[in-house]
Amino acid sequence: MTEYSLFTSESVSEGHPDKIADQISDAILDSILAEDPRARVACETMVKTGVAIISGEISTNAWVDLESIVRGVINDIGYTSSDVGFDGATCSVINIIGKQSPEINQGVDRENLEEQGAGDQGLMFGYASDETDVLMPAPITYAHRLVERQSKVRRDGTLDWLRPDAKSQVTLRYGADGRPEAIDAVVLSTQHNPEISLADLREAVIEEIIKPVLPAEWLSAETKYFINPTGKFVIGGPVGDCGLTGRKIIVDSYGGMARHGGGAFSGKDPSKVDRSAAYAGRWVAKNIVAAGLASRCEIQVSYAIGEAQPTSISLNTFGTETVPHEKIVAAVREVFDLRPFAIIRDLDLLHPIYRPTASYGHFGREPYALAGATAFSWEKTDKAEALKAAMT
Amino acid sequence: MTEYSLFTSESVSEGHPDKIADQISDAILDSILAEDPRARVACETMVKTGVAIISGEISTNAWVDLESIVRGVINDIGYTSSDVGFDGATCSVINIIGKQSPEINQGVDRENLEEQGAGDQGLMFGYASDETDVLMPAPITYAHRLVERQSKVRRDGTLDWLRPDAKSQVTLRYGADGRPEAIDAVVLSTQHNPEISLADLREAVIEEIIKPVLPAEWLSAETKYFINPTGKFVIGGPVGDCGLTGRKIIVDSYGGMARHGGGAFSGKDPSKVDRSAAYAGRWVAKNIVAAGLASRCEIQVSYAIGEAQPTSISLNTFGTETVPHEKIVAAVREVFDLRPFAIIRDLDLLHPIYRPTASYGHFGREPYALAGATAFSWEKTDKAEALKAAMT
Ligand SMILES: C[S@@+](CC[C@H](N)C(=O)[O-])C[C@H]1O[C@@H](n2cnc3c(N)ncnc32)[C@H](O)[C@@H]1O
Ligand SMILES: C[S@@+](CC[C@H](N)C(=O)[O-])C[C@H]1O[C@@H](n2cnc3c(N)ncnc32)[C@H](O)[C@@H]1O
Numbered sequence: 205m206t207e208y209s210l211f212t213s214e215s216v217s218e219g220h221p222d223k224i225a226d227q228i229s230d231a232i233l234d235s236i237l238a239e240d241p242r243a244r245v246a247c248e249t250m251v252k253t254g255v256a257i258i259s260g261e262i263s264t265n266a267w268v269d270l271e272s273i274v275r276g277v278i279n280d281i282g283y284t285s286s287d288v289g290f291d292g293a294t295c296s297v298i299n300i301i302g303k304q305s306p307e308i309n310q311g312v313d314r315e316n317l318e319e320q321g322a323g324d325q326g327l328m329f330g331y332a333s334d335e336t337d338v339l340m341p342a343p344i345t346y347a348h349r350l351v352e353r354q355s356k357v358r359r360d361g362t363l364d365w366l367r368p369d370a371k372s373q374v375t376l377r378y379g380a381d382g383r384p385e386a387i388d389a390v391v392l393s394t395q396h397n398p399e400i401s402l403a404d405l406r407e408a409v410i411e412e413i414i415k416p417v418l419p420a421e422w423l424s425a426e427t428k429y430f431i432n433p434t435g436k437f438v439i440g441g442p443v444g445d446c447g448l449t450g451r452k453i454i455v456d457s458y459g460g461m462a463r464h465g466g467g468a469f470s471g472k473d474p475s476k477v478d479r480s481a482a483y484a485g486r487w488v489a490k491n492i493v494a495a496g497l498a499s500r501c502e503i504q505v506s507y508a509i510g511e512a513q514p515t516s517i518s519l520n521t522f523g524t525e526t527v528p529h530e531k532i533v534a535a536v537r538e539v540f541d542l543r544p545f546a547i548i549r550d551l552d553l554l555h556p557i558y559r560p561t562a563s564y565g566h567f568g569r570e571p572y573a574l575a576g577a578t579a580f581s582w583e584k585t586d587k588a589e590a591l592k593a594a595m596t
Numbered sequence: 597m598t599e600y601s602l603f604t605s606e607s608v609s610e611g612h613p614d615k616i617a618d619q620i621s622d623a624i625l626d627s628i629l630a631e632d633p634r635a636r637v638a639c640e641t642m643v644k645t646g647v648a649i650i651s652g653e654i655s656t657n658a659w660v661d662l663e664s665i666v667r668g669v670i671n672d673i674g675y676t677s678s679d680v681g682f683d684g685a686t687c688s689v690i691n692i693i694g695k696q697s698p699e700i701n702q703g704v705d706r707e708n709l710e711e712q713g714a715g716d717q718g719l720m721f722g723y724a725s726d727e728t729d730v731l732m733p734a735p736i737t738y739a740h741r742l743v744e745r746q747s748k749v750r751r752d753g754t755l756d757w758l759r760p761d762a763k764s765q766v767t768l769r770y771g772a773d774g775r776p777e778a779i780d781a782v783v784l785s786t787q788h789n790p791e792i793s794l795a796d797l798r799e800a801v802i803e804e805i806i807k808p809v810l811p812a813e814w815l816s817a818e819t820k821y822f823i824n825p826t827g828k829f830v831i832g833g834p835v836g837d838c839g840l841t842g843r844k845i846i847v848d849s850y851g852g853m854a855r856h857g858g859g860a861f862s863g864k865d866p867s868k869v870d871r872s873a874a875y876a877g878r879w880v881a882k883n884i885v886a887a888g889l890a891s892r893c894e895i896q897v898s899y900a901i902g903e904a905q906p907t908s909i910s911l912n913t914f915g916t917e918t919v920p921h922e923k924i925v926a927a928v929r930e931v932f933d934l935r936p937f938a939i940i941r942d943l944d945l946l947h948p949i950y951r952p953t954a955s956y957g958h959f960g961r962e963p964y965a966l967a968g969a970t971a972f973s974w975e976k977t978d979k980a981e982a983l984k985a986a987m988t
Contacts, residue, residue, distance in 0.1 A: 210910040212719045212898035214858075248838045250642050252651045252692050259644045259838045300644050305836040311826025321825070325765050325783050327604045327852055373717050375898060375908045389907045391717050391900040430900035430907070433713075434703025444697040446640045446651045448840050454858030460719055460896070464856050466606075466846030504852070506604035506767060508783040508822035515781040515822070516767045518602040 210388055212375040213343035213459025217351040218563040219281050219368020219395065219440070221447025225249035226456075226562040228256060229449045229471025231277045232270060234556035237473065239266035241554040244304045244312075244323075247471035248449045251442040255296040260471060263304040271297045277559075282358070282368040288395075289367075289443045311510030312475055320545040322507035323476040324467075330485020331462030331567075332493040333500040335384065338583075339490050340568030342384045344459025347374045348564045349417045354394055357412050365405075367395035369440030374418075387418060389428040395440030396432075406431045456566050457482070462502050470562045474553035477507045477544055481514075483582040484547045486567050488540050492521075494585035495592045497532050499524040505542055512543040527595050535594035539587050551581045602780055604767040605735035605851025609743040610955040611673050611760020611787065611832070613839025617641035618848075618954040620648060621841045621863025623669045624662060626948035629865065631658035633946040636696045636704075636715075639863035640841045641666075643834040647688040652863060655696040663689045669951075674750070674760040680787075681759075681835045703902030704867055712937040714899035715868040716859075722877020723854030723959075724885040725892040727776065730975075731882050732960030734776045736851025739766045740956045741809045746786055749804050757797075759787035761832030768814075779810060781820040787832030788824075798823045848958050849874070854894050862954045866945035869899045869936055873906075875974040876939045878959050880932050884913075886977035887984045889924050891916040897934055904935040919987055927986035931979050943973040 216223055229247040236243045243264035250257045256274050278284075278292030285291050312321045332339040350372035358366035373391035376384050392409055400408075409431050415423075441447075450468025454460050467478025474480035489501040498521035506516045519533050541550065548554060561580070569580060608615055621639040628635045635656035642649045648666050670676075670684030677683050704713045724731040742764035750758035765783035768776050784801055792800075801823050807815075833839075842860025846852050859870025866872035881893040890913035898908045911925050933942065940946060953972070961972060 207912045207914065208896065208910045210896075210908045212896065212908050212910075214717060214719060214898075246838070248642070248840055250640070250649065250651060250840070253694050255692060257642065257649065259642060261837065300647060302645050302835065302838075305831045307826055307828040307831055308836065310828065325606060325763055325785065327606060327765070327846075329852070371717055373719070373898065373900070373907070389898075389900075391907065393717065393901060428907070430903060433900050433902040434699055435902075436699040436702065439697045439699055443694065444700065445653065446638070446694075448640055448642070448842065450840065450843050451860065452858060453845070454719075454856060460721070460855050460857050462855075463852050464846060465852050466844060468843065504600065504602075504604060506606075506765065506781075508765070508781075508825050509785060510825040510827075511822060515765070515783065515820070516602045516604050518600045518604075520599045522599065 209378055210375055211343050211378065211461065212373060213341065213347045213461065214371060214373040215344065215347035215351045215455050215564070216452060217354055217368060217370035219283070220371065221251055221442045221445045222451040223563050224251050224278065224281060224442065225447040225449040226452065226470035227281070227559060228258065228274050228277045230558040230562040231273050232258065233471055233473060234559050235268045235273050236262065236264050236266045237554060238556040239268065240264045243473060244309065244475060245471065245473040246304070246476065247301065249471070251447040253443045255298060257298045257300065259300045261304045262301050263309070270299060283441055288441070289439060290441045318543070318545045319512045320475065321510035321512055322544050323509070324478065325507055325509045326467050326478055327465035327504060327506040328467060328477065328482040328485050329463045329465055330482065330487065330489040330503045331458050331501065332486065332489040334493055338568040338570055339493050341458055341461035343374050343376045344461065344565065345568060346418055347372045347459060350374070350392060350413060352564050353413045353417045363408055363412055365397045365400040367397060367440055369395035384422065386424060387422045387427050389430065390414060390418070391430040391433070393432050393434070393437055395437050398438050402432065402435060458567065463504070469566055470558070474548045475544060480544060480547045480553055481505050481507065481542065483551060483566070484540070484542055487551065487582040487584070488536055490583065491585055491587040491591055492532060495588040497525060497527055497591060497595070512545065514542050517542060531595060535591050538594050539590045601770055602767055603735050603770065603853065604765060605733065605739045605853065606763060606765040607736065607739035607743045607847050607956070608844060609746055609760060609762035611675070612763065613643055613834045613837045614843040615955050616643050616670065616673060616834065617839040617841040618844065618862035619673070619951060620650065620666050620669045622950040622954040623665050624650065625863055625865060626951050627660045627665050628654065628656050628658045629946060630948040631660065632656045635865060636701065636867060637863065637865040638696070638868065639693065641863070643839040645835045647690060649690045649692065651692045653696045654693050655701070662691060675833055680833070681831060682833045710935070710937045711904045712867065713902035713904055714936050715901070716870065717899055717901045718859050718870055719857035719896060719898040720859060720869065720874040720877050721855045721857055722874065722879070722881040722895045723850050723893065724878065724881040726885055730960035730962055731885050733850055733853035735766050735768045736853065736957065737960060738810060739764045739851060742766070742784060742805060744956050745805045745809045755800055755804055757789045757792040759789060759832055761787035776814065778816060779814040779819050781822065782806060782810070783822040783825070785824050785826070785829055787829050790830050794824065794827060850959065861958055862950070866940045867936060872936060872939045872943070872945055873897050873899065873934065875943060875958070876932070876934055879943065879974040879976070880928055882975065883977055883979040883983055884924060887980035889917060889919055889983060889987070904937065906934050909934060923987060927983050930986050931982045
């Protein structure tokens with residue numbers, strides 16, 4: 205499902221510094237939305253050796269103990285001692301959060317609630333393809349599964365010398381029919397404790413992380429493995445690399461297979477179209493593919509700050525459409541309402557649902573990967589029938 | 597040159613908070629590279645009300661007065677008083693920079709210098725199309741020119757009530773031939789001082805910023821203008837919005853028209869392939885289009901940390917190639933050496949050249965837009981002849 209014969213995507217674990225920042229930002233968002241669904245939240249986090257700084261703009265009447273939330277997220281990830289490089293109990297937590305500018309707010313709030321303006325200008329893409337059962341590109345799907353597996357075998361004690369920070373990368377080879385055919389290269393770097401030897405680590409990573417996750421028929425003698433290629437990765441987390449919210453936007457979305465508008469997700473309440481319209485874009489694209497109207501679909505929407513209606517809606521089906529392109533465009537306009545108010549209502553976004561989105565991808569996640577949480581509303585294919593009906 | 601009939605891109609001015617952060621990170625990088633070309637720099641910045649926090653990992657023997665550099669950048673942009681919301685002279689500057697992890701360093705440095713390993717894993721894209729004379733997509737090109745013009749008329753006093761923070765967005769309509777045909781919508785929000793009325797501001801923005809920049813033949817009675825749609829934008833800069841390095845990666849590159857690997861540029865020395873390989877990707881793609889081998893070209897490269905050779909190189913010419921695709925792929929491998937050492941050598945990247953890249957785009961910039969600086973080496977079409985020669 206691509207014009208490329210080779211395509212590479214990467215992912216990172218929940219212990220990667222940028223992902224620590226994303227999870228803190230979304231945990232703060234959740235804690236506020238739980239008490240005050242009308243709050244305006246834009247929370248940015250920086251983590252570095254021994255410190256987590258939370259910043260951004262929040263307007264709410266909820267009272268939340270932000271320091272405890274920050275410490276809780278860091279501890280939950282597994283950064284619980286100076287030995288592993290970061291300790292949620294003893295690190296410094298600095299809060300420089302301000303309020304939403306009243307001038308932005310006046311552009312967003314409307315007397316007629318339905319006419320709520322977009323919280324910012326911007327462009328967002330949504331994407332789906334029938335390349336995998338979750339209607340996601342295969343390279344990012346398998347890159348996520350590798351680091352999810354790293355987390356699982358770390359947490360359940362299978363490989364008790366693993367530490368939280370890890371990165372994966374998968375290079376897929378596509379056949380002439382545009383279908384994934386083989387894995388050309390796998391990169392996996394994982395933080396570890398100092399006792400494990402490099403040889404043992406590499407063998408364990410292949411046996412316990414790579415083989416259980418990657419389809420055997422795609423692996424061969426030609427597959428290249430790069431496992432902890434630096435040789436040593438004991439220092440990890442914020443000591444090795446400063447982490448910031450919103451710095452893994454390609455990991456968060458489609459692994460580079462789809463275009464990206466540039467807006468980050470974590471820490472933003474859904475009045476920010478960077479988040480809500482990108483979720484809606486996924487929902488639209490996935491329903492089009494689920495309805496069989498195209499086997500690959502990308503949608504771009506854009507907004508002006510303070511305006512409810514998108515400034516543009518535009519669709520790309522890459523020649524895979526099974527009905528005329530204009531009919532799909534017309535059906536999208538008929539079936540989906542892409543004003544911020546309508547997106548928030550239809551996807552039911554004013555709930556504390558965001559922290560689980562902040563690692564292993566915002567899209568293509570079936571409940572399997574959600575540890576108890578329900579599926580994300582933007583993954584529903586509840587509009588496929590209406591789209592089909594609009595074709596007749 | 598796109599499958600979309602409408603395409604939207606945005607840009608932001610040098611006074612946008614994320615761009616303040618990018619410019620601080622790159623000014624710090626420049627100041628260190630000027631003294632120590634072998635330094636390792638990964639500098640991340642956060643700006644919020646009254647404070648600039650610099651962080652990341654730096655290993656160098658240069659001695660640099662970082663505080664002065666931070667204050668200088670903020671003042672140069674025009675944030676010189678509490679009246680405009682931020683003051684380089686009196687804001688707080690907090691430094692939490694650490695050193696590069698020796699474990700990463702051991703993966704990157706090699707006895708044989710040519711075999712220098714990539715400073716991280718990752719995927720990067722390069723892109724070019726013959727849609728504009730600078731071989732860039734038109735939407736991002738004009739979005740940049742709007743905010744560059746905002747800066748010019750602010751600085752030269754034409755509109756002396758302008759303040760530094762601004763955003764632009766352009767929705768282009770493409771014809772059936774894939775060529776830009778009309779401008780459907782323009783969004784421009786600019787910070788201003790409280791004395792100017794909204795009506796006067798809107799008229800001045802149309803006359804002094806929009807009309808001088810956008811091609812008249814693309815504007816019509818159908819063009820929609822959204823100028824300061826919130827109605828008021830006196831509060832701007834870091835007070836209105838927390839700024840972080842690397843949060844405008846689509847503005848920095850191709851405005852969403854090309855794919856993106858996710859890596860940010862600013863603050864990173866060129867041992868980081870996120871930056872150097874993305875620059876090289878632009879160079880490769882631009883030379884292919886300049887050589888007439890395709891009218892549109894996107895290249896993906898990927899790396900494993902510590903490895904010199906890319907883990908994948910892959911090319912997409914969207915059916916616009918004038919010679920067989922495999923011949924272009926073979927020529928790229930013959931003409932370009934994409935190991936980090938070779939990129940740094942061929943594009944001459946170990947110099948303090950980065951601060952001007954940190955606003956108005958890293959690509960498609962001819963000297964016109966560079967206020968005295970020379971053109972960026974990755975914009976040279978010096979390999980077009982060699983590529984053509986490889987076809988015979
Ligand atoms: C290589 S660091 C980025 C570069 C870093 N800022 C520097 O100054 O060199 C990016 C990520 O790689 C991973 N990493 C850290 N140390 C590593 C090591 N020794 N070997 C492999 N990967 C490592 C972590 O996930 C980290 O967040
Ligand atoms: C709208 S803000 C992002 C949202 C913000 N973090 C919040 O809490 O609402 C994004 C950018 O919009 C611009 N901006 C700030 N105030 C504005 C206003 N009153 N009207 C229009 N644009 C504004 C600035 O360039 C700012 O960096």
